Amino acid sequence: MANDIIHKNATITFLSTALSQNGRLDGLSSLAINFKLVRELIQNFGYRPKAITLVKMYTSIFATALIATGLEDFDELEESLPQLGTSLLGTVPGLYFVLGSFTQGISNAFLTLRIGYIAVDYLLTAGQDFIRTETRKSANRKALEKIGPLIKHATEMLPGYLRQAAQQIIGPIS
Numbered sequence: 001m002a003n004d005i006i007h008k009n010a011t012i013t014f015l016s017t018a019l020s021q022n023g024r025l026d027g028l029s030s031l032a033i034n035f036k037l038v039r040e041l042i043q044n045f046g047y048r049p050k051a052i053t054l055v056k057m058y059t060s061i062f063a064t065a066l067i068a069t070g071l072e073d074f075d076e077l078e079e080s081l082p083q084l085g086t087s088l089l090g091t092v093p094g095l096y097f098v099l100g101s102f103t104q105g106i107s108n109a110f111l112t113l114r115i116g117y118i119a120v121d122y123l124l125t126a127g128q129d130f131i132r133t134e135t136r137k138s139a140n141r142k143a144l145e146k147i148g149p150l151i152k153h154a155t156e157m158l159p160g161y162l163r164q165a166a167q168q169i170i171g172p173i174s
Contacts, residue, residue, distance in 0.1 A: 001044055006116030007150060009037040013112040014154045018105025030108045034062075037112060038119050045123045061122050064132045065115045065139070106151060113143035113150070 013033045017026040038061055042049070049057060117139035122130055 002041055002116075002120050005040045005044060006037065006113060006120070007146070009033055009040070009116065010109045010112040010146075010150055011154045011157075014105040014109035014151060015158070016105075017108040018102050018154075020101065023104070026104055026108065030111065034112055034115050037116055041116065041119045041123060047123065057122065060130065061115060061119045064118050064122075064130075064136055065111065106147065109150060109154075110143050110147050113146055114139045117142045 013030055016029045016033070020026050020029070035058070038058060042054075042057070114136075118135055121135045121138065
């Protein structure tokens, strides 16, 4: 169930930021989706923390996800992400026209996956024995494993998503 929640939110992050042409809006939507993701995971695990505990949870999870302790955290990423981008470009016709937004969508979806896996680890350990460096590396590995299939699935959903958005704006499309 937790993996489904993470995958759903990362897909939403990818679609919303890959389609948007506004960096500020991308940042705000990603932030909102990531806060929602953590809230959904907390509820999924049945936690009902007090406000101060909730603030500590969010702080620890986001600090772990966003702060790198060194380049070693990104060694695997540097090797894998360029290959991922190149392989995905070949699967979607005309994709190079929207490469900037697409790349932003991939990086935001990757961050959402990372936050999700870090949150799960934090919640499973109840904040005890939570080792940020190990958790971050583990989250990177899991996110790298899942980002390719997630982007493939999301790009397959894209035509229907665009059609639905157009119908909401202009009415039924025949």
